[in-house]
Amino acid sequence: MKKQNLQNVIIKLENVGKYYYMGEEGENVVKALDGISIDVEKGDFVAIMGPSGSGKSTGMNLVGSLDLPSFGEIYLDNENISHLTESELAQVRGKKIGFIFQQFNLISNLTAKENVMLPMLFQETPKEQREEEAENLLGLVDLKDRMDHYPNQLSGGQQQRVAIARALANNPEVVLADEPTGNLDSSTGERVLDFLEKLHKQGTTIVMVTHDPNIAKNHAKTIYSIKDGKIEGVSKNINGKWVKHSVN
């Protein structure tokens, strides 16, 4: 595996594209992502904005090693993950990535605690350690008293907080949140965002997709705008001021 020497870059995309070939003979090409390059620094809080269908989720899935790109190279923590096998990908996302989805995506017949324990199970963490860790994480999102509840016994906001706890289970390098507040009202959403910000302050790198410019501005440090699978603009919050960067 090729190693990159950029100490501070945790996620690096080099001219990454994802094409879907539709129709009987694949005659229609959907260019979900069409050659984007991004460097995400360790500890950054990145917001990705863009209209529906612009390729935000596609990008997240590639970074999260849920999928492989059609072309280009992706580095996660200096490791090229663009050509891994299925089980290597599973290992990478199990160890280094924490996902938070718009639909919470908890497993309905597992309790909150069991949901949080699940990622550690696949890393073969011993049971006692899993339980202890899960309880701590649920404490972090103020849900220790609800740990034996099933998802359908929890509110949307509570479910999303369980999902945050689960995302942190294997102490990941990067937390990827695809519209984490998309299914929540604004005050509940704020609570969830507060937890993400708390993580950010503890040094976790966060990449979050959002539709809402205010959310992006209030919580993120870097904002990427994408449209039709291409990067349209980058702004960085430097000492409280938003500065536009050029797109390379």
Place this chain on the structure above:
Amino acid sequence: MIKDYFFLAVGNLKHRGLRSWLTILGIFIGIAAVVSLISLGAGLKTAVTGQFSTLSVDKLTVQNAGTGFGPPGSTVVEKLNEHDLRLVENVKGVDVVVPRLVRVAKVEYNKELKFNFVADIPSNSKQIDIIYSSLNLETENGRLLKESDKGKVVIGKDIVDEFSKNIEVGKKIVIQRTDFEVIGILKPGSSFQINQVILMPTPDLKELLNIEDEIDIIIAQVENKDKIEEVAKSIEEELRKDRNLDIGEEDFSVQTPIEALGTVNTILNIINLIVIGIAAISLLVGGVGIMNTMYTSVLERTREIGIMKAVGAQNKDILLIFLIESGLLGLIGGIIGAGIGLGLAFGASFVANNALGTNILDVAISFPLIISAILFSLVVGIISGTFPAIQASKLSAVDAIRS
């Protein structure tokens, strides 16, 4: 690890509650059928061969056709008589012949009325010896009938407590309104016919039931037991000639013990084959049921599979979880099926034994049978789950989460 997957799988099965049970039902019906019928089949075989083991190898029987193993003399055919007895006696190779009567009579004791088999004991010591030795008759209390006895009977073990007040040696019982003294009680024999019979001297029985020149069964002891089949053929031929019948028209049957046993064994084997066939089909159907449930489960849980992959599950993990689930369906089905099968077997044997009043139909509990039925069910579950599990593990994580 496996233990945790096991708990995950159990959780999933519980979650689908009723549907899991219905799937299990599909498999356990087949297993229950196999276990109960094979357990009973073995019991049936022991029971039936037990009946025949009381026949000695050097004696053959001639009886009216169509009467089978039940009480003879009930069907309307040309009955055997004294003339036939002489005919059989004169066939080359026949040593001694014994005429026998087996009838049903009204028996009264302690003001209760029952119907029982009554068989005769001839008034000829050589014939008596043949009967006693061939049926292994011995008394538990009192003594057996002698040629000089009159107005006396010996009763089978099951008749003792057939009435609300037990019959004892020395008591009087009333048969067809005539008093008889019970002088002996037989030891329980391996054949239920022996346990349920009342033995009385031939003249008494003939008088009691107004029998003149009739014989129900002719027992013929042959001189050389190796020639018994040939002697049987000769007897058949003689009787046919005498009655002017063609081959196939016989209204009587000559049976050698080996022949009888052989027929019964063939029938039992055919029954076993049919049972195994039905069981195989129902297990196949059960397997298809498991496969169907697992496929449905893969479809329903596509998203869940995606989530598990997103949090780090590898293909082999998903495969294992699904295989454990389908294996569990099979295993639980097998265990319940074996239990129910044994229950059914015991139930059937209880009913049969109660109806017949003897322990004729015993259940043979075979641990190898039970273990292999359960293992087989487990294997059916795993095999049925293989394709759905492979399908589940091969799902693309992105597509699964999108669904």
